[in-house]
Amino acid sequence: MSHVSILGTGNMAQAISSIVTKGGNTVELLGSDNSQAVTGDIVVLAVPYPAVDEVIAARADQLAGKVVVDITNPLNFETFDSLVVPADGSAAQVIAEKLPNSRVLKAFNTTFAATLASGEVGPLPTTVLIAGDDADAKALLSGIVAAGGLKAIDAGALKRARELESLGFLQLTLAASERISWTGGFGVIA
Amino acid sequence: MSHVSILGTGNMAQAISSIVTKGGNTVELLGSDNSQAVTGDIVVLAVPYPAVDEVIAARADQLAGKVVVDITNPLNFETFDSLVVPADGSAAQVIAEKLPNSRVLKAFNTTFAATLASGEVGPLPTTVLIAGDDADAKALLSGIVAAGGLKAIDAGALKRARELESLGFLQLTLAASERISWTGGFGVIA
Numbered sequence: 001m002s003h004v005s006i007l008g009t010g011n012m013a014q015a016i017s018s019i020v021t022k023g024g025n026t027v028e029l030l031g032s033d034n035s036q037a038v039t040g041d042i043v044v045l046a047v048p049y050p051a052v053d054e055v056i057a058a059r060a061d062q063l064a065g066k067v068v069v070d071i072t073n074p075l076n077f078e079t080f081d082s083l084v085v086p087a088d089g090s091a092a093q094v095i096a097e098k099l100p101n102s103r104v105l106k107a108f109n110t111t112f113a114a115t116l117a118s119g120e121v122g123p124l125p126t127t128v129l130i131a132g133d134d135a136d137a138k139a140l141l142s143g144i145v146a147a148g149g150l151k152a153i154d155a156g157a158l159k160r161a162r163e164l165e166s167l168g169f170l171q172l173t174l175a176a177s178e179r180i181s182w183t184g185g186f187g188v189i190a
Numbered sequence: 191m192s193h194v195s196i197l198g199t200g201n202m203a204q205a206i207s208s209i210v211t212k213g214g215n216t217v218e219l220l221g222s223d224n225s226q227a228v229t230g231d232i233v234v235l236a237v238p239y240p241a242v243d244e245v246i247a248a249r250a251d252q253l254a255g256k257v258v259v260d261i262t263n264p265l266n267f268e269t270f271d272s273l274v275v276p277a278d279g280s281a282a283q284v285i286a287e288k289l290p291n292s293r294v295l296k297a298f299n300t301t302f303a304a305t306l307a308s309g310e311v312g313p314l315p316t317t318v319l320i321a322g323d324d325a326d327a328k329a330l331l332s333g334i335v336a337a338g339g340l341k342a343i344d345a346g347a348l349k350r351a352r353e354l355e356s357l358g359f360l361q362l363t364l365a366a367s368e369r370i371s372w373t374g375g376f377g378v379i380a
Contacts, residue, residue, distance in 0.1 A: 081349075087278035122379030123313045153369050155360065159271075163363075166356030170345065173353075179343050184379035189312030190370045 001025055002144055005038040007055055008046030012071060015116035016044055016108060023147025034058035042067045042141065044108075049074040049084070049091055056098050064101035067137040070161070071108040073168040080176055083169055092131065092161035105132035105141055106161035109168040112175070114183040119149045124187035127151040129167075131160040153188060191215055192334055195228040197245055198236030202261060205306035206234055206298060213337025224248035232257045232331065234298075239264040239274070239281055246288050254291035257327040260351070261298040263358040270366055273359055282321065282351035295322035295331055296351035299358040302365070304373040309339045314377035317341040319357075321350040343378060 002025045006013045009031050020027040030036050032047075034055060043063055047055055049072040056063070074091040076082045085091050092106035107130040108116065115121040116128075128145045130152055132138045142152035155164060167186065174180045192215045196203045199221050210217040220226050222237075224245060233253055235242055239262040246253070264281040266272045275281050282296035297320040298306065305311040306318075318335045320342055322328050332342035345354060357376065364370045 087276075122377075124377065124379070153364065155369070156363060156367070160360065160363070163356040163360040166353040167360065170350065170353040170357065173346060173350070174343065177346070179345070180378065180380045187312075187314065187377045187379055188370065189314070189374035189377055 002042060002140065003027070003040045004042045004044060004144065005030060005040030006044045006046050007038070010046065011113040012108065012116070013044070013046035015113045016046060016071070018117055019148030019150060020144055022149055023144055025144055025147065038062050040066070042069060042144070044069040044071060045095070046071055048072065052091070052095060056095070060099060063099055066102055067105060067140060068095070068099055068102040069105045069107050069141060070095050073109050073165060073172060075169060075172060080173060083165060085165070088162070090161035090165050092158055092165070096158060103132065103134040103137040104158065105130055105137055106158065106164050107131070107141060110164055110171065110186060112171070112182050112185050115185060116150070121185055121187045124189065125151050127153055127188035129153050129155040129164055129188070131155045131158055131164055133158045151188070192232060192330065193217070193230045194232045194234060194334065195220060195230030196234045196236050197228070200236065201303040202298065202306070203234070203236035205303045206236060206261070208307055209338030209340060210334055212339055213334055215334055215337065228252050228256070230256070232259065232334070234259040234261060235285070236261055238262065242281070242285060246285070250289060253289055256292055257295060257330060258285070258289055258292040259295045259297050259331060260285050263299050263355060263362060265359060265362060270363060273355060275355070278352070280349075280351035280355050282348055282355070286348060293322065293324040293327040294348065295320055295327055296348065296354050297321070297331060300354055300361065300376060302361070302372050302375050305375060306340070311375055311377045314379065315341050317343055317378035319343050319345040319354055319378070321345045321348055321354055323348045341378070343380075
């Protein structure tokens with residue numbers, strides 16, 4: 001059994017929490033009070049990208065040795081037309097550089113909260129794409145996702161977070177422009 | 191009715207040809223002999239990205255005034271680990287700069303040939319994502335795709351080709367690493 005700490009209490013945090021507990025694992029959701037220590041072996045950063053720096057500043061020591069899951073889509077939310085991370089990088093890689101003693105994964109950024117909560121996107125099971133450089137960490141998170149009734153796919157090394165963030169960005173622009181709904185999006189047919 | 195010229199005779203060219211003709215439009219497929227003039231109002235560049243420069247060099251004048259559809263995934267095929275276009279750009283934008291008198295669209299790069307040919311990806315209709323700066327050109331191509339039994343979604347301006355190429359790249363890496371099959375891939379749930 002795994003114990004998962006989720007930093008954040010929004011709809012993504014709630015949806016990920018439901019996946020964790022459906023699979024028989026345990027979870028804590030922590031709000032913006034960074035003085036409360038995390039107790040999980042896996043820590044999900046379920047805060048907007050602009051809030052990540054503050055979380056890291058307050059918790060870098062606590063996150064050492066843990067699996068840290070970055071779920072952010074680092075959009076420029078003023079223009080909704082670009083990402084705010086380096087063009088040849090990703091939020092996950094920026095975070096990994098700031099947390100050299102953590103095992104950072106990218107996951108959950110290519111699935112809307114509604115499809116995480118329901119476990120379905122249209123006629124398909126919701127698939128969580130996971131990128132990271134640590135195979136054990138990816139296997140751990142994949143197991144939690146699968147136990148919660150969703151599919152997990154290893155999308156490769158952490159540098160593939162760049163493509164996952166492009167996918168998340170594209171999906172957000174399609175929903176914001178009403179080409180797709182917030183209960184739809186990209187599904188994966190294996 | 192539209193007349194479509196496809197430059198290329200590979201499996202993507204064949205699949206796009208079948209979509210065009212299913213919808214009651216007409217098509218010509220042209221091989222590597224660039225001396226044969228294109229007769230279509232829409233020209234699909236269905237050659238590998240490294241061959242695009244030669245096509246443009248031979249046909250830039252012919253392509254003036256036409257809708258040019260870039261379907262490439264500009265991978266580094268030696269490493270299968272990166273794209274060969276600028277990190278903040280795309281093949282489509284590179285091509286558009288070289289063809290200032292054409293209306294360049296990005297399309298068909300996020301769907302494997304098998305799902306274009308069958309019109310289905312798993313339980314979903316195959317969806318063609320189209321990016322471009324010319325609304326009329328996008329509408330024309332969307333109509334051809336829809337007439338051929340597939341779905342088309344306007345993915346935004348030509349700069350969104352960057353995200354479409356990231357998606358195509360990711361999908362190719364997933365298939366090459368056997369996480370998904372070449373008859374699967376990403377589907378779109380509207």
